[in-house]
Amino acid sequence: MxxxxxxxxxxxxxxxxxxxxxxxxxxxxxxxxxxSSVVATSNKVAAIVNSKVVAIVSSKVAAIVSSKVAAIVSSKVVAIVRTNVAAIVGSNVADIVRNTGGDIL
Incomplete structure (x- = not known):
């Protein structure tokens, strides 16, 4: 025993x-x-990446991802992201969003 x-x-x-x-x-x-990125988070953002989000982050991409935000942000974009934002879509990202039906998560 x-x-x-x-x-x-x-x-x-x-x-x-x-x-x-x-x-x-x-x-x-x-x-x-x-x-290398400046990231501002509030108490509503649990993590940059959580278990409900699949993200590929390379050295050329700065992304803030939460369960309520679907965003791909390149180093050429300066953005303030809140949890009530559905997406930040730039000209390079528009095709990706359209091809996935607007649902990245």
Whole structure:
């Protein structure tokens, strides 16, 4: 019985440590990609990227993404984004929005 408890305990420790490592890894990648951009957030924005949003962020793209905002912002665009904004659409992004039926998320 003690052996089983020890095995379960060690297994849980491994899972917890693995999850924390994954979270730290994502945080580090996000920080590296976003550090060069000036980002203003309010208490209504939970995160730059959350589990409901799939985003590809390259060094040439600065994006603020929340569950209520669908936005692709290039480095040539200066924008203030609130949670009640459906989309910021530039001339280069218009085709992407049209091709997806206006629903990026």
């Amino acid at each position: 003690k052996m089983q408890i020890k095995m379960v305990k060690e297994g849980m420790t491994t899972i917890i440590n693995h999850n924390v490592a994954a979270i730290n890894n994502v945080a580090a990648i996000s920080s590296a990609e976003v550090t």
